[in-house]
Amino acid sequence: VTSAGPGDAPLTFEEALRRLDEVVARLEGGEVGLEEAVALFEQGQRYLATCRERLAAAQRRIEELTAEGLPAAPGEPSEGEPEPPF
Amino acid sequence: VKVVAGRRVFSVEEVSARLASMFEGLRSFWVEAEVEDLRPSRSQVRFTLRGGHAIDASMNGVVYERLPHKPADGALVQAYGRMEFWRPRGQVSMRVERLELVGEGLLRAQVDELRARLAAEGLLEPGRKRRPPLLPRRVGLVTSADGAARQDVLTNVWARMPEADVVVVDVPVQGDDAPRLIARALRHLDAVPEVDAIVVARGGGSLEDLMAFNSEPVCRAVAGLATPVVSAVGHERDVTLCDLVADVRVSTPTAAAAAVVPSREALETHLADAGQALGRGLLRARAGAQEALRGRAAGLARALRGRGELARDRAERLAPRLAPALRRAGAAAAARADRAEAMLGLLSPQRTVARGYAIVRDAQGGRVIAGAAGVAAGDELSIELRDGRVSARATGRSPS
Numbered sequence A: 001v002t003s004a005g006p007g008d009a010p011l012t013f014e015e016a017l018r019r020l021d022e023v024v025a026r027l028e029g030g031e032v033g034l035e036e037a038v039a040l041f042e043q044g045q046r047y048l049a050t051c052r053e054r055l056a057a058a059q060r061r062i063e064e065l066t067a068e069g070l071p072a073a074p075g076e077p078s079e080g081e082p083e084p085p086f
Numbered sequence B: 001v002k003v004v005a006g007r008r009v010f011s012v013e014e015v016s017a018r019l020a021s022m023f024e025g026l027r028s029f030w031v032e033a034e035v036e037d038l039r040p041s042r043s044q045v046r047f048t049l050r051g052g053h054a055i056d057a058s059m060n061g062v063v064y065e066r067l068p069h070k071p072a073d074g075a076l077v078q079a080y081g082r083m084e085f086w087r088p089r090g091q092v093s094m095r096v097e098r099l100e101l102v103g104e105g106l107l108r109a110q111v112d113e114l115r116a117r118l119a120a121e122g123l124l125e126p127g128r129k130r131r132p133p134l135l136p137r138r139v140g141l142v143t144s145a146d147g148a149a150r151q152d153v154l155t156n157v158w159a160r161m162p163e164a165d166v167v168v169v170d171v172p173v174q175g176d177d178a179p180r181l182i183a184r185a186l187r188h189l190d191a192v193p194e195v196d197a198i199v200v201a202r203g204g205g206s207l208e209d210l211m212a213f214n215s216e217p218v219c220r221a222v223a224g225l226a227t228p229v230v231s232a233v234g235h236e237r238d239v240t241l242c243d244l245v246a247d248v249r250v251s252t253p254t255a256a257a258a259a260v261v262p263s264r265e266a267l268e269t270h271l272a273d274a275g276q277a278l279g280r281g282l283l284r285a286r287a288g289a290q291e292a293l294r295g296r297a298a299g300l301a302r303a304l305r306g307r308g309e310l311a312r313d314r315a316e317r318l319a320p321r322l323a324p325a326l327r328r329a330g331a332a333a334a335a336r337a338d339r340a341e342a343m344l345g346l347l348s349p350q351r352t353v354a355r356g357y358a359i360v361r362d363a364q365g366g367r368v369i370a371g372a373a374g375v376a377a378g379d380e381l382s383i384e385l386r387d388g389r390v391s392a393r394a395t396g397r398s399p400s
Helices: A013-028 A034-057 B012-024 B061-065 B103-120 B148-160 B178-191 B216-224 B241-245 B253-260 B264-305 B308-329 B331-347 B349-354
Strands: A061-066 B002-004 B007-009 B029-039 B044-050 B054-060 B076-086 B091-101 B138-143 B165-170 B195-202 B229-233 B359-362 B380-385 B388-393
Touching (some): A013 A034, A013 B264, B012 B076, B044 B061, B076 B103, B091 B103, B103 B216, B138 B178, B148 B165, B148 B195, B148 B253, B165 B178, B178 B195, B229 B241, B229 B253
Parallel strands (some): A061 B165, B054 B091, B138 B195
Antiparallel strands (some): B029 B044, B029 B076, B044 B054, B076 B091, B359 B380, B380 B388
16 A cells, blocks of 8 residues: 655655555555545545646746757857767 | 871771870869769779760779769769870770769768667667656757747647747757757757657758758767657658657657647546545445355354354354454454545545536435445435435435
8 A cells, every 4th residue: 555644755756556556446445444544545645636736736838948048068168169960 | 197198098006106295294183973873893983974065984993992982873963184195095085083972862862871880889779768746847849930840849849738848049050050959959958857768859951951960060969868859850751869769759740749648638547537536446445355254153143053052042142243343353444444545535525516427325324325235225325416406305215
């Protein structure tokens, strides 16, 4: 059984979704005692909340840059001297 | 030379010597032609240089073996050498010292050569490919400022995930500066901590147009990134080395979007389904536990009743207390179940009720009634519908 207490590192959306799906599969598989079912339900709720938070945090944005405006990496040929093309 | 009956008659050797001396003054030159009828051998490689006409040519086998790019039949080449006359057969041919591919053939040879080197380093191994994360915090996009690919990818990304956060770096996608600047853009995006997936996009074009994406700087940059890269370069038939080194290769902007962002709608549906499945699973476990509890209480009472008068007497005194005692034993679990059940209100009922389902509760405690077994004729019920509650009384029940 996967678990994530409040002290654990924050999960990525993908990890939370994967664990949520695991919990759902266990619960749906039947053969789960009441105590375990309650624990799984509560875990599932936490993963669900994490997924929803991550989704809600997404915001449409666009940042536009041009490569010429970026600093050259160390070792990159300088602007003046054309690199052999290929 | 001999004179016979007033005629000057030359020997063949004299003729070929004369011709050979005429060729000795010729200089070396470059000629552009297609290579045909290549006959390699260890000492001499013979071939035909064809334009509108044809010239026989030969090259030293060792020199030929050392050529960086050997021509295939039909390849366009520039050859450097001089014309020679071969006396024994009176043949004129070009003695080639340098042979270079030009045009598309050269580009293909360069691509093949780089591909072989990248493959030898293991950079094309399928095992290196990484899957971009399901929900990247930000998406990087490297593309031309004025190409259609730029808008096509953005449109498709936002169609799937309206809240996608994109960092676009405009680059020249062809020309001498393209490889260096594309590599720079890739490395920049790789260093932005929240960029979890990078798309490189360019529309279709000729092999020459796409050469920046067959260049070593771009391939090395892609191979060296920590962030998964989706290569959306050219059409289906134009496979570039960038495509081969990248983690994912796609040939349409729609596929590029699908490779880097999830469908928001599909995710919402999945989460809603998961939430409902959690609730269902909990209710099923709870019903199972209650069933087991009931069965055990009845069994115990039966067992005690079977043990003679004294036992029956005890059983009759105990029976009324037995069930509550067993229930108390399960009370802690039941309380947790009830608490969790109350949490169900947080996740699915509104959605479910809005679709035309109803929630039935007992009129006193507001406890959700999941099965017919929990209802007796005459019980007061409260039914929750989309727009309000209805009070009702059960008039009977039948198992499904």
